[in-house]
Amino acid sequence: MNLNHPRDINQARLLANIASRAFSLFQDGYRCCPFETCPYLFVVLPPAPDTVGYVVDIHPDHPYCSCPCFARHQVCKHYLAVVEEAALLARVAEREREQEYADHPVFGCEPDGGEW
Numbered sequence: 496m497n498l499n500h501p502r503d504i505n506q507a508r509l510l511a512n513i514a515s516r517a518f519s520l521f522q523d524g525y526r527c528c529p530f531e532t533c534p535y536l537f538v539v540l541p542p543a544p545d546t547v548g549y550v551v552d553i554h555p556d557h558p559y560c561s562c563p564c565f566a567r568h569q570v571c572k573h574y575l576a577v578v579e580e581a582a583l584l585a586r587v588a589e590r591e592r593e594q595e596y597a598d599h600p601v602f603g604c605e606p607d608g609g610e611w
């Protein structure tokens with residue numbers, strides 16, 4: 496399904512439904528754990544114990560979630576929530592880098608060959 500161009504009212508309704516559940520996913524107790532080895536891969540763990548988590552791949556070329564909803568509709572609340580979360584984490588990391596630079600500006604090479 497094309498997320499930006501739902502084919503009919505049912506698809507639009509389904510998308511709105513999924514998006515609103517994605518919006519509150521982490522408030523509902525779901526957790527999102529990134530894979531250390533790949534920046535696009537995450538595991539989404541439901542709040543209930545003894546339930547299986549879902550593997551989510553947010554790579555733009557091959558989006559994926561291992562849940563049944565994604566298998567049927569090529570979109571799901573886990574995928575949308577992780578995309579949002581990853582964008583947020585990227586913005587935070589970017590801000591931290593900017594802050595780091597503001598705290599320790601680098602004016603060319605350090606003559607004593609210090610940290611930089």
Ligand SMILES: [Zn+2]
Binds near residue numbers: 549562563573
């Ligand atoms: Zn899913």
